[in-house]
Amino acid sequence: RPINIPIKNRHVFITGGSMGIGLAIAKQAASEGARISLLARSVDRLQKAKESICQAYEVEVSIFSADVRDYDAVERAIKEAGPIDVLVVNHGVYYMEEFETQGLDVMKTMIDVTLMGSFNVIKAALPLMKDRKDKGPASIALMSSMAGQAGIYGFAAYSATKFGIRGLAEALQQELLVNNIHLSIIFPPVTETSGIEQARERMPEITKIILESSPGMKAEEVGKITIQGIKSGSFSIPCRLDGRAVAIATAGLSPQTSFLMASIEVVFAGLFRFVALLLQWRGFEIIEKYNYSHKKQQVE
Template sequence: MNNWKYGCPQVAFVSGGGSGIGLNLSRALLQDGASVAIFDLAVSDALLVELRQLCRNGQRVKSYTVDITDPEAVDEAMNRAAAELGAPDFAVNCAGILRTAVFSALRYETFELTVRVNLIGSRNFAAGALRHMQPGGHLALTASLAGICGSYTHAAYSASKFGVVGLAEVLRTELKPQGIHVSVICPGEIQTPMLAEERKVGSPVTELVNEFAGVMPVDKAVQGILKGLRQRQYMITPGFRARLTRALARKATTLFHWIVDGKVAQGLALERRKAGNA
C-alpha cells in the first residue's frame, strides 16, 4: 500500500478524522505507516483504541478536540500536535457540514455557519498546518463536486465549497515555489453519516438532480481519493460519473445546465403530483 509518489507520509494531520471520509483516510494513513493527529469536535475513546491497534513500529495516533472555525484554537492544537508527533508532511482537511434549503428559505445564520465551517475552517486548517510544513509536504483540502457546479438547495454549501476550490487554486500557485504540493478533493455524493442526515430532511429534487453524478460507498470513494493523493494530483474526483459531471460543468456548461434544468423540472413535477394525491 505504501505507493506514495514521494514516499509515505511520516506524520499526517487530519481534521474531521472522527467520522466519514476523514476517519477512513486516517485508517489508511495508519496502515501506510504514518503517525496521525486527528482534529475534531469529538473522538470517542473506543475509536482511538481501534485506531491505535493499527499502529506499528513506533507509530502513534492522537486526537485534539478543536472547533475548526476558531483560528487560535486550531493554531494551538496544531502546535501541540507538531510538538508531540512532529511536523506534518501531509495534512488533509475533511471537516465540513452540509445544510440544504432553497435560497428563499435559507436562514442567514445557516448560510453563515456553513461558510464558517467549510471555507473559514479550510483557511484555519491550512494556516495552522503550513506553520509547520516543510518543503516536500502535501496539503489537501476537501471541497466537493458542489464546488464545481451548483445544485438545487445547495446555495450555502456550494458557495462555501466554490470558495474552498478557489483557496486551493491560490495555495497551489503560491506554495509550488516552496516545494509544497496542494490537492483539492472534489467528490460527488458519498455514503457518509453527513449525507444520511441530509437525506432525512433534504429535498427529493436535490436527490434527483445529484443522481446524475451517482452516490459512492465511502470505502470505494476513499480508495479513489487515496489514489489521487498518492499521485499528488491537484484536483481529485473519484468515480467516472462524478468526473463526467465535473467535465460537463466546466467544459460544456450549456449542456450541463440543460440536464440539470430537466432534472429539476422532473423533480418539481413529482412533488406537485404527490402533493395533489395527498
C-alpha cells in the same frame, strides 16, 4: 510537472478525521505506515476513531479536540502535533435546502466551519509545514465535493463554500510551489456517512431526484482515492468515472501534473462542454417536470 509525495513514515494531519470520509482517509494513511493526527470536536468520537485505527495498524495516532472556528484552539493543537507533511483539510458541514427557506444562520455556519475553518487550519499549519525537517514534497489536500464543481438545486450555500475551497487552493498553489508544498482538491459524489444520513432528512425532493442519478460511494473508497491522489501529486482528485468527466469539463485554469490528463483535457474540451450542457438541460427538465406535477396536485 509530475510529482510524488511519500506517505510512509510521514506525519498526516486530518481535520474531521473522527468519522466518515476523514476517518477513512486516516485508516488508508495508517495502512501505508504514516503517523496520524486527528482533529475534531467530540473527544468521545476521536477516542473511538483512534482505537479503531490502532486495532488494525501499528502506527502512532494522536487526537486533538478543537473547533475549527476557534483559531487559537486550532493553533494550539497543531503546535502540539508538530510539523506536518500531509495536511488533509476534510472537516465540513452540509445542510441542503432551498435558498429562500434556508436560514442565514445555517448558511453562515457552513461558511464559518467549512470555509473560514479551512483558512484557520491552513494558517496555523503553514509556518510549521514550511519548517519541516526533511524538506521533502509536502501536501495540503482540501475536501471539496462534486457540488464544488457544479451548482446543484438545494446546494446554494454549500456549493459556495466548496467553490470557495477551489479558489483558495488555486491561489495557494502559486504561492507555495517554491516551498515544495503541493495542493490537492478532492471532489467526491454523495458518500455514505452519518452526516449525509442526517442531511437527507431536510433535503428538498428535487435535490433527492437529481442525486438519484448518481449512486453513492463508500467512505473507504473515497479514502483510498484521496491518499492515492495525494501521493501522485494530483491537483484535482475526482473519485469515479463520472467525477473524472466533470473534472475535465470544469478544468478551467487549474494546474495539471499529469501530461496524459492535460492532453485529454485539451483534445476533448469541446465534447465535454457538450455533455455538460446536456446535463444542465436534463437538470432543468427534472425541475420543470417536478414543479408541473406538483402544481397539478395542488389544483386537484
